[in-house]
Amino acid sequence: MSVLLAALVLATQEKHTPKPLPQAAKSFVTVGEANTVLFQLESATRKILKVGGSAKKPSENKKEATRAQIIDGLFAIYEVARPKFRIAPNPIKFDDKVFSVTGQSRGRLQILVRQGFVGRVSPLATSKTPGLSLEEFGDSIGLFVARLADLSHTPSRQWSPYLWDR
Numbered sequence: 001m002s003v004l005l006a007a008l009v010l011a012t013q014e015k016h017t018p019k020p021l022p023q024a025a026k027s028f029v030t031v032g033e034a035n036t037v038l039f040q041l042e043s044a045t046r047k048i049l050k051v052g053g054s055a056k057k058p059s060e061n062k063k064e065a066t067r068a069q070i071i072d073g074l075f076a077i078y079e080v081a082r083p084k085f086r087i088a089p090n091p092i093k094f095d096d097k098v099f100s101v102t103g104q105s106r107g108r109l110q111i112l113v114r115q116g117f118v119g120r121v122s123p124l125a126t127s128k129t130p131g132l133s134l135e136e137f138g139d140s141i142g143l144f145v146a147r148l149a150d151l152s153h154t155p156s157r158q159w160s161p162y163l164w165d166r
Contacts, residue, residue, distance in 0.1 A: 028131035031061035031069065037141060038073040045077055049084040049152055064131045067124055068105035074144055075108040078117060085151040094120035100128060117147045 035058035042055035091114045098121065101109050109125055112118040118125055122143070123136040132140065 027134065028064045028129075029070075029134060029137040031063050031065045032059060034065040034070055034073065034137065035059055035061070037137075038070075038077065041141065041145070042077050042080060045081050045148065049081055051080055051084065053080070066130050067127065067132060068101055068103065070124060070132060070137070070140065071101060071105045071109050071112070071118075074112060074117065074140075077144075077148075078112060078115070081148055081152060086154045087151060089116055089151060092116050092120060098126050100126055112144075115147070115151075117144050119143060 039055050039058040045051070046053060046055065094110075094113050096106075096110055096113075099106060099109055109118060113120050113125060118140065122140060123129075123132055124140045127136070
C-alpha cells in the first residue's frame, strides 16, 4: 500500500527544476568601501595592539578604488603595527617584474610581499585591472589580517613547528 501511495505522489508532482541562483555583477570595490574596511581594521589594530593615535575617518567616495590606494592603506596599517611585531619572519622571495603597480606604491608593495602581508602573485600585486573585485579585496584583507596576527603575538614552541629547529 505504501509503495502505491509513494508512486501516486511522485506521479502527480510537477517536475521541479530549480531556478538558477542570481549571480552578482562583478563590481569593483569603491574608495568609500575600501576606506571603511581599512578604517575598521586600523581601529581594531590600534585597540588590540595598544598603539596610540586614531585611524583616519573614511570618505564616502563612490569612485572605483585603485590597487595603489588599497596598497597604501594596507601599508599604513602595517606601519602602525610594525613596532608590536614579536618575531622577524624570513623574507619571502619574489619576482617583482610581475608586479603591475608603479610609483611609490610599488616599493610599499615589495615590502608587504617580502613580509608576507600580500601574496606574491595575488590580484592586488599582479592584476592588469585598475581595481579589485569584492572577492579579491576580501581575500587580500584576510591574508593581511592573518599575517598581522601571526607576527604580533608571541609564538609558543609547542604549537609553532617553524620554531622547533631554532
